[in-house]
Amino acid sequence: MAKLISTSKPQETCVLVGIITQSQNRALLEEYLDELAFLAETAHAHTLERFTQSMPHPDSRTFVGSGKIEEIKTYVHENDVDMVIFDDELAPSQLRNLEQIFNIEDKKVKILDRNNLILDIFASRARTAHAKVQVELAQYQYLLPRLTRMWSHLERQKGGIGMRGPGEQEIETDRRIVRDRISFLKKELEVIDRQKKTQRSNRGNIPRVALVGYTNVGKSTLMNVLSKSDVFAENKLFATLDTTVRKIVLENHPFLLTDTVGFIRKLPHDLIESFKSTLDEVRESDILIHVVDLSHQQFEDHIRVVNDTLKDIQCGDKKMLLLFNKIDAFHPEHDEASLEEPMSKEETMAYLKKTWMAKMQSDVLFISAQNKINLEELRTWIVDHISV
Ligand SMILES: Nc1nc2c(ncn2[C@@H]2O[C@H](COP(=O)(O)OP(=O)(O)OP(=O)(O)O)[C@@H](O)[C@H]2O)c(=O)[nH]1
Ligand SMILES: [Mg+2]
CATH class of the missing domain: 3.40.50.11060 (GTPase HflX, N-terminal domain)
Known part of the structure; x- marks a missing residue:
């Protein structure tokens, strides 16, 4: 195969x-x-x-x-x-x-x-062995019930005659091979998950902070400015697949900062499953920083998708900071039909802060990771919350 x-x-x-x-x-x-x-x-x-x-x-x-x-x-x-x-x-x-x-x-x-x-x-972006196994497993699980299609892919690749599928018997053989591969990958993943778990438990009592959020909101960019490191960030979806953990010290307070894979609506279930150990980083962190792209028209919908996914992985109750990023690129919308005076950028942010603090019972800050705006405020917030 x-x-x-x-x-x-x-x-x-x-x-x-x-x-x-x-x-x-x-x-x-x-x-x-x-x-x-x-x-x-x-x-x-x-x-x-x-x-x-x-x-x-x-x-x-x-x-x-x-x-x-x-x-x-x-x-x-x-x-x-x-x-x-x-x-x-x-x-x-x-x-x-x-x-x-x-x-x-x-x-x-x-x-x-x-x-x-x-x-x-995900397959084209997976870099480490870990991410590759996770993605391959999710791909096979997705393809198993659709195997005839895969055959037609194979036929096409070989430039085979017409688009006729193989006989049922061949599909059955192929299904078995795929099932074997799935169980092999699952075992491999279990081993990696165990290793990751040991790694995590060796990290001691140092507080852990995880950056979570929709894809392309600026998590890796923020990781880079906070840790002065060089994590891959670009204007593409799913730039990050592997979690990166960095040790950071702020005013003598050390903590571990984790950058994670971005969420998206309708994320395939098999994918969430196979990214379990990536998500364990989120599960085992003390504080979540939920990064939001304020300049995106659909940011409210993104917040909802991220909150739902966090609930799915039993992280809905963690201490969280709602961090609106890209304020440099944010321009409040004004409803032309409205008779009210349009709100300024500052007024809009104050309004958003009040609304979202009430809605999510979490603190709210506004920054631009790229233009390094309000980062001191963010650093102070982190220090205040890891040192208690
Ligand atoms: N205008 C503006 N753009 C930003 C800001 N922060 C990040 N970006 C841009 O947003 C894009 C996505 O940034 P990433 O840091 O890769 O986003 P991410 O959340 O890690 O994305 P995934 O890994 O795909 O989930 C890049 O083109 C960044 O340059 C900001 O404060 N303002
Ligand atoms: Mg990233």
Whole structure:
């Protein structure tokens, strides 16, 4: 069986597909698709077009309706598009149907969903053995029920005849190999997790602070300015996959600062599972600094996703600082229809502080990690809270 194939080759083209439902209006869907386009870009795919449809729930056969599928198909074939990316998880049967519909004659179109894309980006970014095992495990777990598709990938790779899948017997053999690989990777991960646990317990009683937050909010940038180190930071999603721990001393108070993988909405469950030991760093820290990108239109939604994920990993009750970053790039929105005077930046921040302190029962600070604004305030907060 071949190794898993990364879909992120340079200069591929894609179209995005999402649906408008009762719980997801057009504006919200457009924002999700903006994020999906950013994910695609991170995986080196350029978005050419978006297709949306209003429906009460996804079509069980093809996710969107047959008319919409025809429209997408025509566009894809006329513009020689490489992949069609769906914003929600596709069931194995939907994936199979869509692959059949889109792949006629020798035109090869990849059908992906948001999870594929996230897994693919994680795979291309994993650097250490630990992250590689975690991602490979999540990929196989995701692919196991979708194995026929993987076969069609293999067929395509070999430039095989047509798009016919293999016989059931071959798929069964392949499934067994994948299952074996999954249990091997799980064991490997257990060993690494045990080693990590020992490492953590050897760190003694020194207080631990973890940076958590949505992806691309500036956690690594902040880690770098606080520890004067050189952690990889860039304007891409999931720049950080491996946790980095640095010892920092502020006014004679030592503590460990951990930089973690960013969260995102609809993070594949298998991925959360396999990143358990990464998340153990969060679980075992004394204080969380929840970093928020204040300049992002959807920052409130990001806060909610991060809080929900923290609850999922039983970290919802930890002492937390809500840290709004990128205040240099923040410009308060003003509703044109409103008769009230627009609020200044300072007034908006004061208002946000009051609202979020009440909402989350946590302290709130505003900084710019990149432009080193208000960092003294942050350092004082950390010292005050690790030295009690
Ligand atoms: N304008 C502005 N940009 C910032 C600030 N802090 C970080 N950035 C930029 O935001 C982008 C993401 O920064 P990272 O530090 O990689 O973000 P991260 O939270 O570690 O991201 P992941 O590792 O992907 O989860 C980079 O392009 C940074 O230069 C800031 O205070 N202001
Ligand atoms: Mg990072």
